[in-house]
Amino acid sequence: MADLVSHGPDARDGRVYDMSEDLRLAIDVALATDRPLLLSGDPGAGKSSLAPYFAREHDMRYYEHVVTSRTQATDLLWTFDSVRRLADAQAHRGMLNDGDYIDPGVLWWSLAPESAHTRGGLLKPLHRHDPHERFYRQHRTKGAVVLIDEIDKADPDVPNSLLVPLGSQEFTVAETGTPVRREADAGNALIIITTNGERELPQAFLRRCITFTLPSPTRESLMRIARLHLEEEGVELDSSTLDLAGDLADQLMTVRKDEEVRRERQPSTAEYLDALRACRTLHLGPGHPRWPLVRSLTLAKSRQWER
Structure with missing residues (x-):
């Protein structure tokens, strides 16, 4: 897992977790079926802590995205800074490279790290500093763990919009037409999605997930x-x-x-x-x-x- 500098009572450094055999089986099923693992349970039950723990335990790359009411499905795939690009174009800053305005999301990094690193081939390697670069180079083939935290905070359209990219493990960057597909040597991707049950999730989304509810504490x-x-x-x-x-x-x-x-x-x-x-x-x-x-x-x- 990437070197996390994490402090405080809710540190997500993956060092401690009480992993039950049932939960391990749920993870194994999610990996075997290539489906996301949807975790539910009481707030504070440990849903968000599982992903960094599993990544550290298995020496995998780790990415997370905390969902808010403003989250769009594309935020998990990529974001494109059209405002900055327009400003640069109006300033006549020469030939613009669209790769400079793309920020890969957690799903892009997990499924296709080489493509994410070069923004789909638009940038040369090392074209600019990338916070994931060092760890990506060391652990690229070991697979990745992605935490999509509190999906129930998003608009109901967000889970539905993720059905195709999660199912096919490919998508197209709309602004550049860049196709992104899972890379064969990127290793397994364990996608863990958490919900506190604040909003009912679409049935179509639930059908495409492996679901597990963390038990109440004893x-x-x-x-x-x-x-x-x-x-x-x-x-x-x-x-x-x-x-x-x-x-x-x-x-x-x-x-x-x-x-x-x-x-x-x-x-x-x-x-x-x-x-x-x-x-x-x-x-x-x-x-x-x-x-x-x-x-x-x-x-x-x-x-x-x-x-």
């Missing part, structure tokens, strides 16, 4: 995840640390069963880790006089601003 899974993160952070897993992790896991499971909280939203694995980090740093936990506030800040998060 006490056992929370403890496994806590161990993985604490070990990665170099924390000694002594009895007091494990007892705290267990107590917080019990607290999260209790909160998830609370009817009032369930009507709002259920706390996730990510919030469990927040509570664990806070309690370790502040030297408090369940039973401490300040715990009820920490609980509401990290786990319950019911509409306290209305009270």
